[in-house]
Amino acid sequence: MGAGYTCMKFLFIVLNIIFLLFSLAGIGAAIWMFVDPSIPLHFTQEANDYLVSVIIILLASIILFIVSILGIYSVSKEAKKALVASFCLLLIIVVAEVAAGVWGYTNRDSLELHIKTSIRRTVREDYYRDDSMKRSFDVIQSKMHCCGAEGPIDWTKEKELSMSISADAVRYRIPASCCRPEYENKEDCIKATNLAFGSKLNMTVIYDKGCYSLIMSELTENICVIMIIGGVILAVQVLGLILALILACSMNRSHRYKA
CATH class of the missing domain: 1.20.900 (Dbl Homology Domain; Chain A)
Known part of the structure; x- marks a missing residue:
């Protein structure tokens, strides 16, 4: 023993x-x-x-x-x-x-359904109402090289977007975190993320895949x-x-x- x-x-x-x-x-x-x-x-x-x-x-x-x-x-x-x-x-x-x-x-x-719903809600609502969620999703888009829930077009669809109305057009903004590293904080990024509705997305500057x-x-x-x-x-x-x-x-x- x-x-x-x-x-x-x-x-x-x-x-x-x-x-x-x-x-x-x-x-x-x-x-x-x-x-x-x-x-x-x-x-x-x-x-x-x-x-x-x-x-x-x-x-x-x-x-x-x-x-x-x-x-x-x-x-x-x-x-x-x-x-x-x-x-x-x-x-x-x-x-x-x-x-x-x-x-x-x-x-x-x-x-899987919960994750999809959660990401969509982040893009549609939480991103604009919750600063901590905004920072978190910006980090995710930058690190994972993605944009929006299922693609950058998601940022053009929702009513909660930050929009400004001019005399002839309605514009929308895509987060700067969607820009590829080589264009980040440059004029090309500003142009690609601040567009009039109906404008073609510049996939050379912004990520084309959804998160x-x-x-x-x-x-x-x-x-x-x-x-x-x-x-x-x-x-x-x-x-x-x-x-x-x-x-x-x-x-x-x-x-x-x-x-």
Whole structure:
């Protein structure tokens, strides 16, 4: 029992070091999601729901950090109470992750529609009413090299546009963030983004692709990676739960032998 017990303790410490790394990565990701407005995940949920999701990820990462510290301490000091606390917290995280995965799988069909609706609403309404959303969408258009929801023509269709009426024409403005880098803040960009209705769009200066298709393409490309990483993390956590149970039982036996 001595050699096997020692091996399990060593493996449990290694797993908790991995949990520690996972937790630090999760905290970093949550902070990144909070401060970076160009992350396409903004459009997968409503603004308030997205903020709640980021907070949940941050809290889960902090709990996992506590789990790793308790786990390492419990086996190094033979502290059964710390081991039980570590097991309970880890079980809560595993249950929450499984529930989130099931929810995501069952609602996968509505996700694409929600993203399309969210991006369209941003172009039609939020861009002109919410300064933070305006800055965020400008960053997305610049970084992803896209314009509008499904194309630059989206900026010409909506009533909420910033328009000025002259004697003979109605004009509309396309955001300067739609201009390609080589034309940004130049006269060509100003001309291409300030046009009369009916004028031909200058696709040499502004991006011709809509943001919706590029965001969906990026999410689709990364979804497999996310699922694999999530599966590996879940498997490691389940292994940690199993080892915690075995070690808790072994601690009882070792304490009896010492007595």
